[in-house]
Amino acid sequence: NAGVTQTPKFRILKIGQSMTLQCTQDMNHNYMYWYRQDPGMGLKLIYYSVGAGITDKGEVPNGYNVSRSTTEDFPLRLELAAPSQTSVYFCATSTRDRSNSPYNEQFFGPGTRLTVL
Amino acid sequence: DAKTTQPPSMDCAEGRAANLPCNHSTISGNEYVYWYRQIHSQGPQYIIHGLKNNETNEMASLIITEDRKSSTLILPHATLRDTAVYYCIVRASSNTGKLIFGQGTTLQVKP
Numbered sequence: 001n002a003g004v005t006q007t008p009k010f011r012i013l014k015i016g017q018s019m020t021l022q023c024t025q026d027m028n029h030n031y032m033y034w035y036r037q038d039p040g041m042g043l044k045l046i047y048y049s050v051g052a053g054i055t056d057k058g059e060v061p062n063g064y065n066v067s068r069s070t071t072e073d074f075p076l077r078l079e080l081a082a083p084s085q086t087s088v089y090f091c092a093t094s095t096r097d098r099s100n101s102p103y104n105e106q107f108f109g110p111g112t113r114l115t116v117l
Numbered sequence: 118d119a120k121t122t123q124p125p126s127m128d129c130a131e132g133r134a135a136n137l138p139c140n141h142s143t144i145s146g147n148e149y150v151y152w153y154r155q156i157h158s159q160g161p162q163y164i165i166h167g168l169k170n171n172e173t174n175e176m177a178s179l180i181i182t183e184d185r186k187s188s189t190l191i192l193p194h195a196t197l198r199d200t201a202v203y204y205c206i207v208r209a210s211s212n213t214g215k216l217i218f219g220q221g222t223t224l225q226v227k228p
Contacts, residue, residue, distance in 0.1 A: 020171045031214045033187055042204065042218035043161065090160050106216060108160025
């Protein structure tokens with residue numbers, strides 16, 4: 001199993017450009033998340049999804065869009081890149097092993113390092 | 118979800134136990150304590166979680182005080198590879214599984 005795969009690993013964008021960060025998982029997990037991490041800071045939740053066709057905003061959703069058409073894929077879209085979006089982006093998945101039990105762990109991808117100049 | 122407070126940094130000698138504290142004085146009865154760590158440039162890694170009983174797994178032990186207002190993550194024999202940022206997160210069981218990360222504690226294991 002590859003686990004959680006993110007592409008690209010690195011990207012430099014110019015202000016105003018757009019791009020899609022890809023996230024794919026092969027663990028059949030229903031729940032997927034996008035976080036960003038600015039230098040020296042903790043992770044902040046951008047968007048999350050509890051299943052195909054269902055997405056919701058996290059702490060810092062402005063400037064981003066997501067879609068979830070399949071269980072495996074959860075792409076993150078930047079429409080008009082700004083320098084404030086320079087960050088490392090992590091995708092994660094989780095599952096619930098029993099009803100009413102907490103999610104035991106999230107599995108994180110290796111991250112995408114994005115620079116907007 | 119309850120807010121947590123962790124020291125920004127700690128040192129530990131290689132081979133010794135690393136004890137990482139976390140305060141969560143506003144924790145509610147249905148909120149769990151989770152620990153994750155992030156080794157430089159990598160995605161965070163789950164370590165352990167608990168509700169009110171002490172927990173142990175192959176990576177670490179989690180000690181939660183009786184009033185649940187604080188907890189300690191114990192790495193029994195720290196190695197250089199345990200150098201990382203450790204995040205204590207308090208979260209209720211929910212149907213979303215969201216995690217809210219704070220600043221964490223940077224643990225430096227020294228030879």
